[in-house]
Amino acid sequence: MFENLKDQPADKILALMEAYKADPREDKIDLGVGVYKNPEGITPVMRAVKSAEQRIWEEQETKAYTGLAGDPMFADAMIGLVLGDAVSRDQVSAVATPGGTGAVRQAFELIRMANPGARIFVSDPTWPNHLSILKYLGIETVSYRYFDSSTGGVDFAGMMEDLGQLKAGDVVLLHGCCHNPTGANLNLTEWKAVVARLTEAGALPMIDIAYQGFGDGLDEDAAAVRLVASSVPECLIAASCSKNFGIYRERTGLLMAVAQDRGLGRTTQGNLAFLNRQNYSFPPDHGARIVSTILTDDGLRADWQAELEDVRLNMLGLREQLASELQRLSGSDRFHFLAQHRGMFSRLGCAPEQVETLRKDHGIYMVGDSRMNIAGLNSTTVPLLARAIVDAGI
Ligand code: PLP
Ligand code: TYF
Structure with a gap:
């Protein structure tokens, strides 16, 4: 064979x-x-990560399975970090995933399950893994202009013109901050215009946020995600902890699905857990536990933020x-x-x-x-x- x-x-x-x-x-x-x-x-290895690992080593009494969605403490802590108070907790369905890549992959699969005809609009250029996974899953992609190599900035007029082709049910993949590979980002006024365009077309935003804290600060880098999540009926957010916690090899990420209509939450949550089960059952826990240990402890969180700020x-x-x-x-x-x-x-x-x-x-x-x-x-x-x-x- x-x-x-x-x-x-x-x-x-x-x-x-x-x-x-x-x-x-x-x-x-x-x-x-x-x-x-x-x-x-x-x-x-970041200082707070070392301390959290030590604490886990001392206090953890079992390594039995968590749940299909991972430990709820991790989801709650990350939802707080990424979304702040932009939406209420009961609007968010979430599953832990192996890294941000796992979250991206599960998001694409969820989209394909919910709307097999959806096209996914991607920036030109985007992270090559986005394109590779989309191709593997057989999802149709449409690229929108993004980088203007003559200025090193965003070709915003070109981007908006290309988003003019959006149809209801399409998905637009956006980088929440610190665009990979270009480094060029939208400002908040431009984000608002993108949100208006998507809303008008009935398209769904999917945000990949892998570098929160690497750009202008933790809250500043999440401002676009929060704007989108509080403005549109539904969105998907794939967050990675690899970079901002420096835990690349632990494979730690979270996929969030936000809906204004809270009634959709239970089924969405069930579908996210279903996807985890089909692909790998329980998501990895060690990195997720490091993250939730840090984010729920004032001292560790402050130390982590200080080191991230130095970075x-x-x-x-x-x-x-x-x-x-x-x-x-x-x-x-x-x-x-x-x-x-x-x-x-x-x-x-x-x-x-x-x-x-x-x-x-x-x-x-x-x-x-x-x-x-x-x-x-x-x-x-x-x-x-x-x-x-x-x-x-x-
Ligand atoms: N999305 C983007 C844009 C990235 O650059 C990365 C890079 O590492 C990821 C997602 C996912 O990273 P990981 O799977 O290591 O968490
Ligand atoms: O873009 C990067 O360099 C990082 C790391 O298949 C990376 O996102 C690169 C390629 C890949 C997975 C992660």
């Missing part, structure tokens, strides 16, 4: 990670996979340093967008050949579409990158 299998296309981001590891150059710079690194190049400010500082170094070396403002982008990533907007030159000549690894992980830099490597960018004629 196995002879029938065909080779699958590699994930370009993960392939780049392997190529970086195999490069013997000592001064190589990794701006590839989206993992936070401190100025020493380390992805640390955010480090990336913001690197953005500003890179933009100003590039301005100095190029004598132009054309890289100013790097300071305006938010989150881990920025798309430089250069040609694949130039990305290749940076890799070959300077040992600088970024994704082929010129996406850089800003956290792969430090104050010593920023000037080296800036010099290489200018030398490559970008």
